[in-house]
Amino acid sequence: MFRTALLSLGFLLLTVSLLVADDRPNFLLIYADDLGWKDVGYQGSDFYETPVLDKFAQEGMVFSAAYACAGNCAPSRACLMSGQYTPRHHLYAVGSTDRGPKNEMRLVPVPNHHGLSADNLTVAEALQAAGYVTGHFGKWHLDGKQGAKPTEQGFVESFDSFGNGELKEGTETNKKGPPEDPKGVFTLTDKACAFIEKNKDRPFFCYLPHHAIHTPLQGQPSTLEKFKQKEKGKYHQANMYAACTYDLDESVGRLLKKIDELGLTEKTMVIFTSDNGATPQSPQEPLRGNKGGYYEGGIREPFIVRWPGKVKPGSVCDVPVIQLDLYPTMLAAAGIPVPEGKVLDGESLLPLLTGEGSLKRSAIFWHFPGYLNTPVIRGRELDVQTGFRSRPVSVINQDHWKLHLYHEEWVLDGGQEKLPENGAVELYNLKDDIGEQHNLAASHPEKRDELLRELLDWHKHVGAIVPSESNPDYAPAAVGQQASQKKGKKRKI
DSSP states (O other), X not given: OHHHHHHHHHHHHHHHHHHSOOOOOEEEEEEESSOOTTSSGGGTOSSOOOHHHHHHHHHSEEETTEEOSSSSHHHHHHHHHHTOOXXXXXXXXXXXXXXXXXXXXXXXXOOXXXXXXXXXXXXXXXXXXXXXXXXXXXXXXXXSTTOOOGGGTTOSEEEOBSSSSBOOTTOOOOOOXXXXXXGGHHHHHHHHHHHHHHTTTSOEEEEEEOOTTSSSOOOOHHHHHHHHSXXXXXXXXXXXXXXXXXXXXXXXXXXXXXXXXXXXXXXXXXXXXXXXXOOTTSOOTTSOOXXXXXXXXXXXXXXXEEOTTTSOTTEEEOSOEEGGGHHHHHHHHHTOOOOTTOOOXXXXXXXXXXXXXXXXXXXXXXXEOSBEESOOTTOOHHHHHHTEEEOSEEEEEETTEEEEEXXXXXXXXXXGGGTTTTOOEEXXXXXXXTTOOSOOTTTOHHHHHHHHHHHHHHHHHHTOOOOOSBOTTOOOOOHHHHHHHHTTOOOOO
């Protein structure tokens, strides 16, 4: 009945909007796949080139401490669409939370949901109910036995492709496209442009989640040749990675040009960001870690918002924000109240965007109660040895102080009474140590315990399930055996 009422309200508001001028902003959300914080020119890449995004950054506000909601794809997208932390929708990973050597897992992981439930009201549904026309073009990754397709979760129009034909709605795969349309970046952009042009006289929400730059990497032949001829950087040296990023950047330029041609620039809030950190193929130094982990390299993202007349061009905000904030931000910008009964964990960014205020919350959080295989750059020594990029962990970021709580040591090795010798907690001051090199858990016990209390309180608030059952199959191998087991194994990210 709640959804029926929302749809009825939507039809009523749509009728009204056809009769009177609707000056509410349009929303265009461009969502890259696996693009790291250091992979764009304006963040200081020493090899990759993103001229369009660099210019775009000067036209809007750059959030220098912006975060994905999870270390990899599906949970980030579930949080983005639902506006809720992972403990509320239980989608924690891609596929499974027990990825990696089972004999090295000390706890039984919390089971993963497959997809975002159709009962979870998405931002697309909330905007559609308020008279917005909604379109989705690209990767979804929220279907599955417990999920639903885009057109079942608020999108009137949905299209996906790798550039060589339309994919079945909700398809979950990654592959190359034709040489002239790598990863389908231009096909998806053209579809988004057509949607925008068709609906230029109505308020719209256009969601463009690209497949680029997820593996298999692909670039136009001419783009690849450009980077083959370029001098390599200290950290970034991969030609195809650079080509794929450059072509994605070009596609963004085509979309922004269409917005300008249609005279919609002043009326459209354009957001660019990515779902998680880069793969180890692209080091994120000075950030530690990569995709799948919860050090900064796995979750800190490029994040730009352009909204002429509202957002000061060339501005930079260093307040920690998270993609959960986009749901309430769009509602607030459109003057739409939060739907009755809907729980949102984020906070509207309008005070920061307009420079007229600050955020009310004290911290942002992450919760991953499982295991992911394949070590990351500068991961924990234990994980590098045993083949994991993440073990069960919860994280809090409060005013650039960041605490990691590792559940294996917390549950099995004495908890708080044995801090800091059990290694359950790591504490970093990101203002002084963005690379998370100096663990301050022992030297700053008051700050450690303060953040730990807040994190445990948050667990209760959102109903976070912490793995607590010992794994009966835990039988750790010797370090030499671990190295031998990992050698030659196919990497799955």
